[in-house]
Amino acid sequence: MKTIVIEKPGSFKIEELPYPSPGEGEVTLDVRACCVCGTDIHLLDGEFKGAGYPLIPGHEFSGVVREVGAKVTHVKSGDRVAVEPFIACGYCFFCKAGKTNHCLNGMVIGHTKSTVMKLDGGFSEQVVVPVRNLIPLADQVSFEAGSFIANLGTVVYAIRRAGLQPGMNVLIFGTGANGLIIAELSKKTGASTVVITGRTKSRLEVASRMGIDATVLADDHQEETLHRIAPRGFDAIFETTGVVPIVERAFKFVTPGGKIVLYGIVPPDQNARVNPFDICRKDLQVIGSFSSVNACIIAQELLASGVIKVEHLISHRFSLPDWGKAVATARDPSQCMRAVVLMS
DSSP states (O other): OEEEEEEETTEEEEEEOOOOOOOTTEEEEEEEEEEOOHHHHHHHTTOSTTOOSSBOOOOSEEEEEEEEOTTOOSOOTTOEEEEOOEEOOSSSHHHHTTOGGGOTTOEETTTOOOSSSOOOOSSBSEEEEEGGGEEEOOTTSOHHHHTTHHHHHHHHHHHHHHTOOTTOEEEEEOOSHHHHHHHHHHHHHTOSEEEEEESOHHHHHHHHHTTOSEEEESSTTHHHHHHHHOTTOEEEEEEOSOOHHHHHHHTTSEEEEEEEEEOSOOOTTOOOOOOHHHHHHTTOEEEEOOSOSSOHHHHHHHHHHTSSOOGGGOOEEEEGGGHHHHHHHHTOTTTOSOEEEEOO
């Protein structure tokens, strides 16, 4: 089988590897689609501490069950599935408390190096996956859309963390695919006004076509425009960029008693300057949202019911041999919304 192997930071190759047979409690998938995520780029660039090289990247993918291992009873060959990439141990304190995203022994498919199980990612013609990480994919959901399920699950979780209620005014910083989906799902949740702001005009145009109430270019007039739209501030703000100056700016626009959800991941060696007095005086809630908990099933249901559509967010499609081009394209947000690698 053909697969992408990142040998070391900055170096990858297309390699022919033996077919991976499933072990107990595992299945082998024929991968059909795998999204190029920022995580894959960070892994290629060597920006994730603890990543073990060489590795096969790709954690947002879908496919068809090819073979099942021992003691697998509820999945069969030919089943269409997506994959939940985070593997929780199930027995630590946080897993038992239902906080699996904080598992003390958690591992990520296509990211973590493990000596106890296969964790190869989806940029491969076949891959072995624990059966408990499979999400059934409805027939009406394309494999391309299915490759969004892991990502959509994190959005569902963020919306849940924010406790959005009908009638709220919502502001999203960042016009990446995640920001756009948060905007759309906020609207579906019943928010009265949903505003998204970012630097890329083409992505703001996509937001307008999606029916988002207002789009604001992040230029010298951004602050004035946002204050004009919501003079008393926004009830909920989602920061999706993970860029420190934007995180700091978000606090200017939240209404007293409002919520700021930190969805974008700021690098651990960077710190944002936030005034604790302002948080106290304005009675704010600052909410972190990391990964997801039992949200991928909901994500699949949203796609299957047509409540959320994601195909229009795919701007580029590549074959596996063109993985290098896919990554290079995904690096340019002015040109690429979302790149997906499709297997024949």
